[in-house]
Amino acid sequence: KNEVEQSPQNLTAQEGEFITINCSYSVGISALHWLQQHPGGGIVSLFMLSSGKKKHGRLIATINIQEKHSSLHITASHPRDSAVYICAVRAGSNYQLIWGAGTKLIIKP
Amino acid sequence: ETGVTQTPRHLVMGMTNKKSLKCEQHLGHNAMYWYKQSAKKPLELMFVYSLEERVENNSVPSRFSPECPNSSHLFLHLHTLQPEDSALYLCASSQAGQGNFDYGYTFGSGTRLTVV
Numbered sequence: 001k002n003e004v005e006q007s008p009q010n011l012t013a014q015e016g017e018f019i020t021i022n023c024s025y026s027v028g029i030s031a032l033h034w035l036q037q038h039p040g041g042g043i044v045s046l047f048m049l050s051s052g053k054k055k056h057g058r059l060i061a062t063i064n065i066q067e068k069h070s071s072l073h074i075t076a077s078h079p080r081d082s083a084v085y086i087c088a089v090r091a092g093s094n095y096q097l098i099w100g101a102g103t104k105l106i107i108k109p
Numbered sequence: 110e111t112g113v114t115q116t117p118r119h120l121v122m123g124m125t126n127k128k129s130l131k132c133e134q135h136l137g138h139n140a141m142y143w144y145k146q147s148a149k150k151p152l153e154l155m156f157v158y159s160l161e162e163r164v165e166n167n168s169v170p171s172r173f174s175p176e177c178p179n180s181s182h183l184f185l186h187l188h189t190l191q192p193e194d195s196a197l198y199l200c201a202s203s204q205a206g207q208g209n210f211d212y213g214y215t216f217g218s219g220t221r222l223t224v225v
Binding site for chain 2 (some may be wrong): 002004040041042043044045086088095096097098099100101102
């Protein structure tokens, strides 16, 4: 069992819908990251969280340290949001991140 | 472009070939990484170089050989690969040591490798 679990693995929604992607982890962490990977491969860092909530445009990320759980929300979803969203946690060394398997999101027009 | 450039974008090679992947960053970062991304699996960290010195090597087979000649360039030399090595190979860089991933951890677009 992976130390970082994401759900759902795949998500298809209509344009405009509110999207939630979940990340649960089983280790103590110093930070949690949400990243976005578009078709073609490039990965973009969206958020780094150690507590609370962050917002950037239509994206909101929350984390509950006690419950070892984080969510990524997308409001007013758009087809250009279609991508794989990856959760990763920093649990130890400065270099190592533990990666989730990703959630593939498709937003239909 | 994110500031981390990988070449080539796509590579098809036979099992007896020797090839190299290249990664270049001009962000002033002091750490560079090679990751492997296989279908439906989490990213796997292969190698980490900090200040041009290899600091992590996650039990990667010897048919993968990294080289970091300076802080801006990173290579992954490939020889006698197997079909199961087909994957997306991602390079990343960061400003390690600050404990804050939020700025500085940048990925390239990856090299899609197919071994035939």
